[in-house]
Amino acid sequence: MKRVLQNTLLMILSCFVALLIAEIAIRVVAPRVLIEPLGIVLDEDLIYRLPPNASGVYGKQDREWFMHVSINSHGLRDREIPYERKPGAFRILGLGDSMTFAEGAELDELYLKRLEASLKKASPIEVINGAVRGWGPDQQLAFMNKEAYRYHPDVTLIAFYSGNDFEDVLHGNLYRVENGEAIHQKVSEESSAKYRYYKHQHAIQSLPLYSWLMSNSHLVNWLRQIYPKLAIRNIYRRKTDQQENFSQINAAEEERSWVLVKAIYEKLFSMREQTGRFFVILIPTYEEIEQGASPRIARMIGLCRQWNISYLDMLSGFREQVEMKNNLDELYFPRERHFTPVGHAWLAQLLEKRLKVEGLLPAESEN
Numbered sequence: 001m002k003r004v005l006q007n008t009l010l011m012i013l014s015c016f017v018a019l020l021i022a023e024i025a026i027r028v029v030a031p032r033v034l035i036e037p038l039g040i041v042l043d044e045d046l047i048y049r050l051p052p053n054a055s056g057v058y059g060k061q062d063r064e065w066f067m068h069v070s071i072n073s074h075g076l077r078d079r080e081i082p083y084e085r086k087p088g089a090f091r092i093l094g095l096g097d098s099m100t101f102a103e104g105a106e107l108d109e110l111y112l113k114r115l116e117a118s119l120k121k122a123s124p125i126e127v128i129n130g131a132v133r134g135w136g137p138d139q140q141l142a143f144m145n146k147e148a149y150r151y152h153p154d155v156t157l158i159a160f161y162s163g164n165d166f167e168d169v170l171h172g173n174l175y176r177v178e179n180g181e182a183i184h185q186k187v188s189e190e191s192s193a194k195y196r197y198y199k200h201q202h203a204i205q206s207l208p209l210y211s212w213l214m215s216n217s218h219l220v221n222w223l224r225q226i227y228p229k230l231a232i233r234n235i236y237r238r239k240t241d242q243q244e245n246f247s248q249i250n251a252a253e254e255e256r257s258w259v260l261v262k263a264i265y266e267k268l269f270s271m272r273e274q275t276g277r278f279f280v281i282l283i284p285t286y287e288e289i290e291q292g293a294s295p296r297i298a299r300m301i302g303l304c305r306q307w308n309i310s311y312l313d314m315l316s317g318f319r320e321q322v323e324m325k326n327n328l329d330e331l332y333f334p335r336e337r338h339f340t341p342v343g344h345a346w347l348a349q350l351l352e353k354r355l356k357v358e359g360l361l362p363a364e365s366e367n
Contacts, residue, residue: 023217031218033066034214035214036057037205045146048198050076054070064335064336065103067104076128076130078129081126090123091128092156093156095130095140095143099131102344103336104336104339105341109345111351114344118348136169138169139174155360156278157280166296169261170253170257173187175260182260182267269309289318310360317346
């Protein structure tokens with residue numbers, strides 16, 4: 001028994017020394033950016049959401065960007081905003097993914113808050129950031145049905161990102177299409193790759209000392225960065241490597257995804273009594289701006305015209321900016337491919353102009 005105890009203690013000590021050496025090696029050879037993680041909350045209707053009253057700090061390893069994140073009591077990256085609006089106030093609600101959540105930017109730098117700051121100079125207007133990193137159109141629809149309608153918006157801005165919104169609805173599997181209508185369905189580990197992935201993430205984030213280790217250990221942050229590449233083969237059940245996008249879908253899946261995306265947006269557009277008027281922001285990828293074309297955005301433009309929904313085509317807007325300055329990296333982070341603060345500022349300017357042209361702002365805002 002004594003020998004077993006000695007061997008056990010020796011093994012524990014050996015593991016500790018090995019981890020200590022690895023930690024020192026990472027700090028010397030490839031130091032990491034330490035973060036303070038937010039974590040997530042699993043939700044049977046939304047797959048996941050952000051934890052209320054949480055805060056975090058994030059940065060990219062090459063220091064391409066660094067940001068602070070604060071979440072309010074309703075689970076949104078915004079200041080504290082009650083569901084009931086002030087008398088006489090005009091309210092705009094924005095929905096989207098990490099492009100609108102503003103990965104890589106501080107709260108006051110993101111385009112929704114820049115829009116709010118500009119409009120508030122003329123009249124009492126609130127712009128609510130209802131975007132959550134990683135959410136697709138399916139989760140945005142579910143959020144609108146579950147909670148977002150309680151904000152009583154006069155205008156709802158929907159940010160469509162052509163880079164992964166098609167993939168998100170397939171991986172999430174929150175909706176199915178029956179007779180052309182999007183029907184919400186409960187998800188499980190078997191039915192939803194996205195739920196499977198975030199349930200694994202939640203389990204890891206619930207481990208003892210997880211937050212402390214993320215804020216203090218370079219080794220743990222290194223493991224955090226390589227974990228998705230190791231886990232995605234099993235969780236998303238797709239082949240992947242450093243160059244391949246794990247969420248890439250084939251031609252048949254593209255068509256199936258479009259049927260689902262179309263049904264989801266049509267269901268959203270039919271909710272005008274609860275959401276006010278809709279306005280769609282069409283956000284292209286970095287590569288699509290370089291190429292000057294986006295089949296997905298072209299499809300979305302057709303859908304918006306069919307439903308008489310106003311929209312802003314940022315493929316054209318960003319290409320004009322790039323042609324003037326000849327530097328796309330001013331608008332998108334070259335590695336991360338999210339908007340830079342300059343990109344957010346440019347989008348906010350174009351968005352405000354278009355909202356005024358479409359008559360979607362109160363008359364006081366146009367003075």
